[in-house]
Every structure is written in C-alpha cells, then in structure tokens.
Amino acid sequence: MTQTGTEAPTRRQPGTIKLHGPEAFAAMRKAGQLTARALDMLVDFVKPGITTDAIDRLVFDFAMDHGAYPATLYYRGYMRSCCTSINHVVCHGIPGEKPLKDGDIVNIDVTLVVDGWHGDSSRMYGVGEVPRRAMRLMEVTYECLEKGIQAVKPGATTGHIGAAIQRHAEAERCSVVRDFCGHGLGQLFHDEPNILHYGRAGEGVELKPGMFFTIEPMINLGRPHVKILADGWTAVTRDRSLSAQFEHTIAVTETGVEVFTRSPAGLDFPDNPAFGKAVIG
Ligand code: MF3
Ligand code: CO
Numbered sequence: 709m710t711q712t713g714t715e716a717p718t719r720r721q722p723g724t725i726k727l728h729g730p731e732a733f734a735a736m737r738k739a740g741q742l743t744a745r746a747l748d749m750l751v752d753f754v755k756p757g758i759t760t761d762a763i764d765r766l767v768f769d770f771a772m773d774h775g776a777y778p779a780t781l782y783y784r785g786y787m788r789s790c791c792t793s794i795n796h797v798v799c800h801g802i803p804g805e806k807p808l809k810d811g812d813i814v815n816i817d818v819t820l821v822v823d824g825w826h827g828d829s830s831r832m833y834g835v836g837e838v839p840r841r842a843m844r845l846m847e848v849t850y851e852c853l854e855k856g857i858q859a860v861k862p863g864a865t866t867g868h869i870g871a872a873i874q875r876h877a878e879a880e881r882c883s884v885v886r887d888f889c890g891h892g893l894g895q896l897f898h899d900e901p902n903i904l905h906y907g908r909a910g911e912g913v914e915l916k917p918g919m920f921f922t923i924e925p926m927i928n929l930g931r932p933h934v935k936i937l938a939d940g941w942t943a944v945t946r947d948r949s950l951s952a953q954f955e956h957t958i959a960v961t962e963t964g965v966e967v968f969t970r971s972p973a974g975l976d977f978p979d980n981p982a983f984g985k986a987v988i989g
C-alpha cells in the first residue's frame with residue numbers, strides 16, 4: 709500500500725490506496741469546510757422560481773471569491789460548477805434555464821478544489837412545500853449516509869458501509885442505485901477505492917487510517933434502475949420514481965471516522981424536520 713507522500717496527483721498502480729498523513733488531513737479540512745459553506749450559502753436561494761443556472765453561477769462566484777476552483781468545470785467535457793438533480797434525476801443533472809417549482813426536491817453536488825485538494829459534498833434541498841413522500845425519501849437517504857459513515861473504522865471493510873446503507877434503504881421500502889458509487893479522492897477527484905452503497909459486511913477493501921473517500925448513496929422510491937439521457941450526463945430513474953442523494957467526504961482515522969464536509973451551520977440536511985425550516989445568515 710502507498711504511504712503518506714508528496715508525489716504528483718497521477719494515477720497510481722491499480723490496487724494501491726493512498727494512506728494520508730496530518731498535512732493532507734489539514735488540507736482536506738480546508739477544502740471540505742469551504743465546500744460545506746458553499747452548500748450552506750445556497751440554502752437561502754433554493755426557492756421556487758430560481759433557475760439551476762443561477763445556482764450554478766452562485767457556486768462559481770463563491771469558489772472564485774474564496775480562492776477555490778469547482779472541480780466539475782471542464783471535467784471530462786462537463787461545463788458547469790455543480791450538478792443539480794431534480795426529482796427523478798438520480799445524479800449529474802446539468803444546470804439549465806428551467807426554474808425550480810414549489811414541491812420539487814433537488815440535489816446540489818459541489819466539489820471545490822482548495823490548494824489542489826478536493827472537497828466533494830451534496831445535499832437535498834426542498835423547494836417550497838414538499839410532498840410527504842418526497843420528504844420521507846430525503847430523510848431515509850440522509851439516514852443511509854449517516855449509517856454508512858457510522859460503519860467506518862479501521863478494520864471494517866467497504867462492504868460494511870454498503871451493507872449498512874442497503875439494509876436501511878430496503879427496510880424503508882426504498883432501493884439503492886447500483887450504477888454509481890462513492891470514490892477515493894484527495895489530490896485526485898476520483899480515485900480508488902470504489903465505495904458501493906450495497907453489499908455485505910466483510911466484502912471489498914479493508915479500511916485503514918489515512919484513507920480518504922466519499923460516501924454518496926442514491927436512493928429511489930421505486931426500482932433501482934437508471935438510464936442516461938442523450939446529453940450524456942443526466943441519470944434518471946427508469947420508472948421515473950423520485951430519487952435522492954446526500955454526499956460527504958470523509959477520512960478513516962485511528963479511532964473511526966472524520967467527516968470533512970460537515971456543515972458549520974448545522975445544515976447538512978437543510979430540511980431536517982428536527983431543525984424546523986432552515987434559516988441562516
Ligand atoms: N461530484 C460528483 C461526485 O460526487 C461528480 C460529478 S462529475 C460531473 O462524484 F462531471 F458530472 F460533474
Ligand atoms: Co463524489
């Protein structure tokens with residue numbers, strides 16, 4: 709396994725997963741916290757009538773104002789500063805001119821690069837008054853992410869994470885999308901290991917202190933199957949059922965887990981009924 713080092717962020721030998729040291733942890737805290745603040749900033753803007761293009765512009769301006777760069781911009785031909793996935797869109801929705809409307813649910817996924825390190829996080833935002841079944845899906849998905857995070861500790865495996873997520877989603881009569889997974893990251897945006905959001909405890913890669921990766925479950929009210937639209941990016945549920953996603957960037961520590969992208973304002977789930985309707989600023 710590769711140990712802490714300063715080599716250039718290029719692809720490594722397959723099967724080796726980088727184990728990071730204290731300087732990398734400090735850099736990821738910076739990138740993760742700025743990403744969280746970008747998602748916090750959006751809470752007051754995600755209202756009926758705003759276009760996802762306007763949200764994208766807010767993310768771009770926030771990055772520029774804070775010495776950061778949106779990792780998705782010019783990434784593999786993607787031309788926006790975030791992804792905005794509305795209702796039955798599972799992930800990688802491209803911001804556009806259509807305004808959000810009352811009752812929509814939207815995932816906003818932001819990855820900010822700070823000093824070369826990536827913070828990758830996404831949340832669900834309710835637009836105006838959200839139907840009960842959509843609110844329930846968002847709650848279940850948030851709980852899935854938290855259960856996945858709770859499974860992280862040295863000696864556990866990536867399979868423990870997937871199993872915890874799948875168990876909760878299916879107990880709540882929802883389904884786990886199989887076509888996309890969490891990923892290692894750091895100085896690279898997408899690296900090893902793959903973090904599947906389903907599976908069995910003990911399968912996959914053993915977790916070790918110093919590993920950095922995302923957990924980002926996509927959970928559907930209906931069947932798990934997705935298709936990609938003609939734009940080459942937008943993933944939607946085949947049965948057009950609602951889909952939700954939350955994402956954090958985390959590290960395995962000596963004793964468990966550190967979440968780099970926690971909201972400093974407590975808005976990790978902006979519509980969490982336990983908080984009441986979120987108001988910041
Ligand atoms: N942020 C997404 C992730 O969680 C990746 C988006 S890539 C894009 O991995 F090109 F679609 F923006
Ligand atoms: Co990600």
Ligand code: CO
Nearest residue numbers: 817828829955
């Ligand atoms: Co992301």
